[in-house]
Amino acid sequence: MRGTLAAGALLVLALAAGRPVDAASAGASVTVRVTQSVVVQALLGAPLSINDILDALRAPAGPSTGSVLIRLAQIAPALTQGVAAPGFAADAVPGMQAAMAGALTLPLSGTLQRELVAAVSLIGQEAGNDAQPSITVAFN
């Protein structure tokens, strides 16, 4: 009796689901991870570490509080001034020239070298040619 009821319940469920009783089902999970990001209004490629950027993001309120650009400027003036830090050569970084020209998309894998390459994985886009090139930094 119990078995009959169970079979009947399955049949009812199958019919209610609108599928034939000879149907078979399987499920797959769907995942996506949204990462924290920050837009840096400056050329990226200077030997900043990921900790430098995180420190800027988490900086307490004070004279350096403001946009990420300003905070970063406090930490790495060379970044916003477009001055290559010691040991950094723009020509050696693929995509840097395109960034300076305000290109819409930059090849991240070639743009970010050294310490940042492990922590920063992609870049965004810039809306206009007259604007400063922007780079979206996504933390892994």
Place this chain on the structure above:
Amino acid sequence: MLNSLKPFLRHGVGAACIAVVGLVPPIAQAADNASASATAEVLVPIAVVKATDLVFGNVVPGNGDITLSTSGARTRSGGTAFSTSGAAPTAAKFDITGSGNNTFSILYTGSDTVLTGPAAATMAIDWITEAVTTATPTNKTDETTDASTGTLASGAAFIYVGAKLTVGGAQAAGTYTGNVVVTVGYN
């Protein structure tokens, strides 16, 4: 009592049959007949097994879309972007087995409109589906029409599920999850 009546009953029934036959009037000798074959094919129960899950990998907030094709290739539009690091993107794959070259219907259920993330945040999603007879997806990117039928080729078929994901400019960081359930049945 019954046993004692058996011989009587047996003979009685036999006699009754003879009497009935004797009463039936003669019929014309123009009988004809024809035969039809009767066949039945017992099908192997159709089955579906998940081979791979659907993984978008890492994306960043921004008003736009991320499209994961049935081949697992990502493209973007608008202000969002995806990361080349993190989990490798893959389309979901389902292996179908059954009888011969029969066709089957496909029903998709599950998180077919939203994925759920941290603090009940959501992301809109729309499946991209296709059913093929070989394990080679066609890199479909069109989410407007789902594959509702498939054909078993020598007892096998494959369903691939990608998706178009809508990302918001203030999309909360974190992991968003959902599921896609494929149900198949013989037509």
